[in-house]
Amino acid sequence: MFVTPAFAQEQAPATNETHSLEHAESEAKFPPFDPSFYPSQILWLAITFGLFYIFLKRVVLPRVGGILEVRRDRIAQDLDQAALMKSEADAAVAAYEQELAEAKAKANVIGQQARDGAKADADAERKKVEAGLEQKLAEAEGRIAAIKTAAMKEVGTIAEDTTAAIVQELVGGKADKAAVAAAVKAAQE
Numbered sequence: 726m727f728v729t730p731a732f733a734q735e736q737a738p739a740t741n742e743t744h745s746l747e748h749a750e751s752e753a754k755f756p757p758f759d760p761s762f763y764p765s766q767i768l769w770l771a772i773t774f775g776l777f778y779i780f781l782k783r784v785v786l787p788r789v790g791g792i793l794e795v796r797r798d799r800i801a802q803d804l805d806q807a808a809l810m811k812s813e814a815d816a817a818v819a820a821y822e823q824e825l826a827e828a829k830a831k832a833n834v835i836g837q838q839a840r841d842g843a844k845a846d847a848d849a850e851r852k853k854v855e856a857g858l859e860q861k862l863a864e865a866e867g868r869i870a871a872i873k874t875a876a877m878k879e880v881g882t883i884a885e886d887t888t889a890a891i892v893q894e895l896v897g898g899k900a901d902k903a904a905v906a907a908a909v910k911a912a913q914e
Contacts, residue, residue, distance in 0.1 A: 884909045 756762045885905050892900040 881906075881909055881913065884913075 757766065885902070888905045888909060889900045889902065892905070
């Protein structure tokens with residue numbers, strides 16, 4: 726314990742100061758450890774604890790409870806909002822997938838129609854070209870037949886002239902044109 730010099734002089738007798746200080750120290754103990762102060766300490770402990778308990782019960786705990794309730798409500802509201810947003814997102818994804826499937830189906834239909842149209846156009850063009858080729862072939866066969874007929878007519882004449890020339894060279898006389906024509910016709914058939 727801290728004692729000022731003035732207080733020590735007032736309390737201690739002027740004679741034999743050292744002896745009285747040692748005696749005072751042996752008698753004076755630290756109050757919390759002195760058993761004579763226990764009842765008052767227990768009383769003050771009970772009063773302080775009671776006041777602290779009342780303060781916690783009436784001031785601190787309601788505030789903490791209110792804060793917890795507000796947070797619980799906010800968390801519940803956030804969870805509800807998140808569930809709503811999730812359901813909206815799921816609906817949007819389902820709509821997107823549905824539209825994507827419809828778009829793929831439309832693309833397949835359009836592609837098939839384009840292939841069918843191109844095939845029909847190609848078939849029509851092929852038929853037109855084939856008809857044109859058949860017409861040209863028929864015309865060419867007609868010309869060939871006309872040329873062949875004309876050539877055959879001329880072949881007969883050339884054959885008759887050639888036969889007449891050969892007979893004239895071999896026999897030395899002039900051959901009869903009617904007999905030569907009859908012989909060439911017989912050889913052609």
